[in-house]
Amino acid sequence: MPQEAVAGSLANRVATQLQDAIVSGALDLGQALSEDSIADALDVSRTPVRQALQLLQARGLVQIRPKAGTYVFEPTVEQIAELTEFRVTLERQAALWAFERSRAASAKTLAQVVETMEQAIADRDMRAYGRADTAFHEVFFKGCDNSYLWNSYTFNFAQVAALRTHLAAYTEAEPLRSFEDHKAIRDIFDSGQASELEPILAPHILRTRENYTATLRQRQERLSESRIEQLRRALDPTSFSPKRGLESAPQREETQ
Amino acid sequence: MPQEAVAGSLANRVATQLQDAIVSGALDLGQALSEDSIADALDVSRTPVRQALQLLQARGLVQIRPKAGTYVFEPTVEQIAELTEFRVTLERQAALWAFERSRAASAKTLAQVVETMEQAIADRDMRAYGRADTAFHEVFFKGCDNSYLWNSYTFNFAQVAALRTHLAAYTEAEPLRSFEDHKAIRDIFDSGQASELEPILAPHILRTRENYTATLRQRQERLSESRIEQLRRALDPTSFSPKRGLESAPQREETQ
DNA sequence: GGCACCCTTCTTGTATACAAGATTTGCGTC
DNA sequence: GACGCAAATCTTGTATACAAGAAGGGTGCC
Numbered sequence: 001m002p003q004e005a006v007a008g009s010l011a012n013r014v015a016t017q018l019q020d021a022i023v024s025g026a027l028d029l030g031q032a033l034s035e036d037s038i039a040d041a042l043d044v045s046r047t048p049v050r051q052a053l054q055l056l057q058a059r060g061l062v063q064i065r066p067k068a069g070t071y072v073f074e075p076t077v078e079q080i081a082e083l084t085e086f087r088v089t090l091e092r093q094a095a096l097w098a099f100e101r102s103r104a105a106s107a108k109t110l111a112q113v114v115e116t117m118e119q120a121i122a123d124r125d126m127r128a129y130g131r132a133d134t135a136f137h138e139v140f141f142k143g144c145d146n147s148y149l150w151n152s153y154t155f156n157f158a159q160v161a162a163l164r165t166h167l168a169a170y171t172e173a174e175p176l177r178s179f180e181d182h183k184a185i186r187d188i189f190d191s192g193q194a195s196e197l198e199p200i201l202a203p204h205i206l207r208t209r210e211n212y213t214a215t216l217r218q219r220q221e222r223l224s225e226s227r228i229e230q231l232r233r234a235l236d237p238t239s240f241s242p243k244r245g246l247e248s249a250p251q252r253e254e255t256q
Numbered sequence: 257m258p259q260e261a262v263a264g265s266l267a268n269r270v271a272t273q274l275q276d277a278i279v280s281g282a283l284d285l286g287q288a289l290s291e292d293s294i295a296d297a298l299d300v301s302r303t304p305v306r307q308a309l310q311l312l313q314a315r316g317l318v319q320i321r322p323k324a325g326t327y328v329f330e331p332t333v334e335q336i337a338e339l340t341e342f343r344v345t346l347e348r349q350a351a352l353w354a355f356e357r358s359r360a361a362s363a364k365t366l367a368q369v370v371e372t373m374e375q376a377i378a379d380r381d382m383r384a385y386g387r388a389d390t391a392f393h394e395v396f397f398k399g400c401d402n403s404y405l406w407n408s409y410t411f412n413f414a415q416v417a418a419l420r421t422h423l424a425a426y427t428e429a430e431p432l433r434s435f436e437d438h439k440a441i442r443d444i445f446d447s448g449q450a451s452e453l454e455p456i457l458a459p460h461i462l463r464t465r466e467n468y469t470a471t472l473r474q475r476q477e478r479l480s481e482s483r484i485e486q487l488r489r490a491l492d493p494t495s496f497s498p499k500r501g502l503e504s505a506p507q508r509e510e511t512q
Numbered sequence: 513g514g515c516a517c518c519c520t521t522c523t524t525g526t527a528t529a530c531a532a533g534a535t536t537t538g539c540g541t542c
Numbered sequence: 543g544a545c546g547c548a549a550a551t552c553t554t555g556t557a558t559a560c561a562a563g564a565a566g567g568g569t570g571c572c
Contacts, residue, residue: 009322009555034523045557050524054307058314066265067524067563079403086404093345147335148342152408265525290553301527306554323533323554 015052030074098143107189271308286330354399363445
């Protein structure tokens with residue numbers, strides 16, 4: 001993995017490490033983070049940790065409750081819907097501008113990324129496909145030549161990346177469907193018209209919403225069931241039955 | 257002005273005060289800010305000041321140069337162009353959603369704001385008109401029912417508000433032209449169609465860009481001229497003539 | 513047994529002291 | 543007089559100590 005040379009101040013390094021941990025899934029959604037523990041774990045003082053956490057709060061990755069605690073963000077179904085909607089707005093515009101302003105360069109990069117995806121699918125390496133997916137959509141924001149749009153992207157879409165890791169439950173068919181979209185977009189950049197972008201891009205993004213929402217619902221059910229189980233066990237140990245409601249539920253071991 | 261009760265932590269209060277000072281024009285664009293001076297002036301320690309400055313940096317209102325200093329932002333012509341472009345993208349979407357989702361409430365508020373504007377014009381109170389202008393555009397973001405769009409608005413448009421104060425040079429005709437747009441938009445919300453919004457809103461916003469850019473260019477000329485004057489005075493005192501090139505040029509005294 | 517209250521503990525908020533880098537100013541030299 | 547170098551000063555970066563509020567657990571009362 002990257003972890004490359006790490007840039008600048010301690011605070012930035014801490015922020016990067018924390019963001020990586022959240023995006024990669026090493027830290028669970030909703031998990032409590034204490035400034036002290038992080039400072040100890042990373043062998044720095046609380047000052048840069050606080051700075052980092054404030055930055056991550058601005059990016060929507062953590063929530064700071066004054067005097068109470070700091071927690072990894074935990075999206076609701078509504079938030080996911082709003083984020084996706086917002087993403088469509090920004091990305092549609094970015095793609096359009098990239099098409100108008102950096103078409104040749106963007107087309108070239110998109111083609112390369114699509115090849116990477118092809119390889120990832122052949123290898124059945126879903127992690128590599130996810131990385132390529134991120135790279136694909138980044139092309140628009142890099143090529144659109146508007147720093148505010150780019151900032152908005154990096155700011156809000158750390159959440160998107162985290163959701164992908166935590167909530168993406170690719171079905172067998174899903175990556176192929178998504179891959180078709182990617183190829184279509186590549187072709188439009190190669191030899192199509194700008195007006196063809198929207199009818200592909202918008203549904204492409206909105207489809208991820210269903211995916212995340214479904215997973216989140218499952219996750220919430222699982223959590224509440226597990227809470228019920230715990231309660232039952234605690235309150236009425238004699239009648240406790242070991243039968244589990246969800247057999248296929250991946251057993252999430254406690255975060256490392 | 258507000259200054260109302262001020263919320264929460266010292267850091268937030270400091271951030272609010274600083275943002276107000278920048279937006280209102282009390283602090284000049286590009287002016288140097290030292291954490292120490294601010295802390296002394298506001299009678300707090302450097303810690304909350306640092307926090308506040310970092311927040312303001314995220315909002316694009318100040319620029320922190322590591323170990324060197326912190327400065328009020330100073331936009332370039334390109335930045336203004338990008339910001340305006342970005343604003344069109346966001347505001348067009350916000351207006352559309354507000355129209356679809358909160359049409360009645362939005363229409364009512366817009367009508368009220370337009371009345372306020374009418375009064376402001378009658379009173380020739382440009383400051384009141386500016387406030388109403390801000391309120392007018394806020395209606396879209398409040399009514400669009402998407403918290404990410406709203407966040408993006410509050411985050412990026414502190415700059416817009418600051419630009420309005422520092423760079424808006426309303427000509428005689430400009431506010432009337434702008435007012436016509438506002439009335440037209442009000443009417444569309446009252447009894448029009450969504451598709452009519454864009455042809456009015458986009459040019460309406462883009463027009464501000466020309467205004468700001470022109471003022472900025474003048475300002476830059478003025479500054480560089482004044483620098484030349486200063487140099488001339490310093491380097492060649494014998495031939496220095498007290499005649500000033502620009503009589504109304506604000507003499508930049510050193511930071512408070 | 514259930515409930516309210518208090519106290520303990522843990523969390524973040526703020527102040528201060530020190531460290532390290534960037535900038536500027538002044539001096540010395542050419 | 544102009545240029546280069548070095549020291550002094552000013553800036554932010556980091557560490558630590560203390561304060562204040564929130565949350566949870568335990569105890570006493572009803």
